[in-house]
Amino acid sequence: MDISTFVQQMINGISLGSMYALIAIGYTLVYGVLRLINFAHGDIMMVGAFVAYLAQNAGVPFELAVILAIIAAMVTGILTDKIAYKPLRNAPKISLLITAIGISFFLENLFNVLFGGVPRAFSAPDYLTKIIHYDGIIVPVTVIIIPVVTLILLFIILWILNKTKYGMAIRSLAFDIPTVKLMGINADIIIMLVFAIGSALAAVGGIFYAVSYPSIDPLMGVIVGLKAFAAAVLGGIGSVAGAVIGGFILGFTEIVVVAFMPDLGGYKDAFAFIFLILVLLFKPTGIMGQDLDRSRF
């Protein structure tokens, strides 16, 4: 294999990894505050991609469609929390988990009923789909743009979590919700903020996914969501840095399998999960994870 193919595949790996990382952050943030694996998160990503598609179909320019998609995903995330999870704050965690699976089925089937299950072509503006040729490396512009946008968003998230009063409230919620209330903080609003941030990132991830594999369908969130979840667990669920690292590891694993072992290409998803199992065998808390009672942002 020559060097340019290698570089090209590495760029693809970074791009795919960024996409997983964006979605994994939502899993990890919600887990951090509610100890809930939000299985509906992958479907919120789908909602984001779908709204971007529908808005574009209605004649809205791509950039505005992206903003609408982010808002729609945030609203969906906040509503799932308000309607489904909030009444269960004091219920056993398993009830929450089952509810999350229920919400996931609901969203998938709602979009199936409303728009049908046939995959639809997702169109993106030319400046995103353009192919760059440089010294034998051939990559679409998107694979460059995706990691850059991811980095910017990651920077904003870490800034919010570590340097603002909202981030501090989010981190403290991971320990003790009643005590946070005794600091005069409305815990429900902070939890809402967590869902909003996670869903916004998922929408961006979903649009990237739709642009890269230019098609969307109501079940697109299932496997991507599952892999992003695997990424979050791999990196140590509850840790934002871990989610990002996990996302990149998973992205690279997939690309490496497809690029360097083409015969096994069909098994790329299996490899991702084998990798997850291997890491968890040796480090059950994931790469960046610590014991459950600590904050891991």
Add this chain to the structure above:
Amino acid sequence: MILELKNITMQFGGVTAIDNLNFGVKSGEIYGLIGPNGAGKTTLFNIVTGNYIQTKGTVIFNHEELSGVKPNEIVLKGIARTFQNIRLFKSMSVLENVLIGFHHQANYTYIESIFRLPRHFSNEKKIKKEAMVILEKFGIADLADTNSSSLSYGNQRKVEIARALATNPRLLLLDEPAAGMNPSETEDLSNIIKKIKTEFGLTILLIEHDMKFVNNMCDKVLVLDYGEQIFEGKPSDAIVDEKVVAAYLGDFEHA
């Protein structure tokens, strides 16, 4: 009266934890709440802070009824508390623990944070400065960047009180502040509590078992036994009161 409790009754299922309690705390007072374990002292704190809703009766703080007000709103009205078993935000630094208490005093919005507008920075700077002032009063300013879970027990108590103070309370509820402390730590803490009381213009309601501490600190005490009020008055009178002695040591005549 800054805090008034009228006919408070609290029942958990068939158990009456507090039975028709009436008392008031004057502004500027240090008021002690004592009694054997299970007498209902912490339950009373939980009612005042809105964690429990009393079965009967009313709580009036600063001429305002607190029934139905949520815990986080009660804090904003000026009541802060600490816990018997320390509940700091572990693995966050001492300074961060105190800064959380300043959440509502930092006047900036999400938007101002994300776009890094000056108001974010000026407010963060302001509350950090105020937090450091509080930590200095407790003599733990040098520990600001230390992880709160690696502090000594005595210092963790101080951080918890500092965090409560950060919410800018008028009434401070302390649940066994001296528990688990050695005599010199206890003395150090009493001095600090007296100091912050004057400097911040606080009223303090505290639960404590250490009678020396209570005697030294409190203007007035209320003794509870099985949810009933058995004595209210000066601490020095409480320790010689027959009923109080009986509640603590057992009633020999009727044993």
